[in-house]
Amino acid sequence: xxxxxxxxxxxxxxxxxxxxxxxxxxxxxxxxxxxxxxxxxxxxxxxxxxxxxxxxxxxxxxxxxxxxxxxxxxxxxxxxxxxxxxxxxxxxxxxxxxxxxxxxxxxxxxxxxxxxxxxxxxxxxxxxxxxxxxxxxxxxxxxxxxxxxxxxxxxxxxxxxxxxxxxxxxxxxxxxxxxxxxxxxxxxxxxxxxxxxxxxxxxxxxxxxxxxxxxxxxxxxxxxxxxxxxxxxxxxxxxxxxxxxxxxxxxxxxxxxxxxxxxxxxxxxxxxxxxxxxxxxxxxxxxxxxxxxxxxxxxxxxxxxxxxxxxxxxxxxxxxxxxxxxxxxxxxxxxxxxxxxxxxxxxxxxx
Numbered sequence: 001x002x003x004x005x006x007x008x009x010x011x012x013x014x015x016x017x018x019x020x021x022x023x024x025x026x027x028x029x030x031x032x033x034x035x036x037x038x039x040x041x042x043x044x045x046x047x048x049x050x051x052x053x054x055x056x057x058x059x060x061x062x063x064x065x066x067x068x069x070x071x072x073x074x075x076x077x078x079x080x081x082x083x084x085x086x087x088x089x090x091x092x093x094x095x096x097x098x099x100x101x102x103x104x105x106x107x108x109x110x111x112x113x114x115x116x117x118x119x120x121x122x123x124x125x126x127x128x129x130x131x132x133x134x135x136x137x138x139x140x141x142x143x144x145x146x147x148x149x150x151x152x153x154x155x156x157x158x159x160x161x162x163x164x165x166x167x168x169x170x171x172x173x174x175x176x177x178x179x180x181x182x183x184x185x186x187x188x189x190x191x192x193x194x195x196x197x198x199x200x201x202x203x204x205x206x207x208x209x210x211x212x213x214x215x216x217x218x219x220x221x222x223x224x225x226x227x228x229x230x231x232x233x234x235x236x237x238x239x240x241x242x243x244x245x246x247x248x249x250x251x252x253x254x255x256x257x258x259x260x261x262x263x264x265x266x267x268x269x270x271x272x273x274x275x276x277x278x279x280x281x282x283x284x285x286x287x288x289x290x291x292x293x294x295x296x297x298x299x300x301x302x303x304x305x306x307x308x309x310x311x312x313x314x315x316x317x318x319x320x321x322x323x324x325x326x327x328x329x330x331x332x333x334x335x336x337x338x339x340x341x342x343x344x345x346x347x348x349x350x351x
Contacts, residue, residue: 004048037058154233160179175219175237177234227302281321286346
């Protein structure tokens, strides 16, 4: 089901138009002003945006300008909706990059037709781009190793920038991209029925994440969030599939990498189930120390909640155990910063 974002300050028109679109089998997101519209677009990534021009806080032109500067929203089809019919206003909107312009009042068929036309156009362009990418791939030198694959993704993928706490994808989102971390750190995580977070993976620069099925349209099965300001390169999984089909050596190396990741996850689950609180805390500290880059003073910067999620314990329990380690001279703590003073003792803490 395609998602339509409707940004309109007139409550009656917004609700009536949303109802029309829902009856036409669209999932409808709404916003009552431009500022909220920009926020919804950035967090929900609709397939198309319908936006009024004259609105409080931020007008339609401001919405289009803001979204055009953000990688994930700049290519979303954008239709202006307004009572303004002067030619100069139409031209101004189109010059800014709008895809279409509907004037109020409008007919239901006119609205639906404009939406279907723009969505069809973007799908056709995507297919053409993918076909071009596939043609280009066939002429590339063979990608025989993980190192060469990373170089290929860096050269041919799309760059994304995220700040601390930004969502990269959510559970249930379309799994179109596989990511390579260029800078920063990313966590993947699940939420249980009570909303408790369990971190399933931590990825530093030069790590891959985001793998799903190459044969079925399976959505992402977990969340991915930036643990600090991060730069990622995303490659469409269909492009990666073509590379793998052409390079058996790479497939074997990638399988080895994924198998090692699976072994680590199994070890983490066993430790969470059977390890002592001290051992879980020690092992989690060691994992983060391996993944996170130390600052000049030898500290790693990590949230206590992230440590607790990986260890599979309550944050309060983890904090008490960290305090014990500090008293024993194993670690040093200051705010978010943790410095391991005695790596050998930390590694030898028993189950």
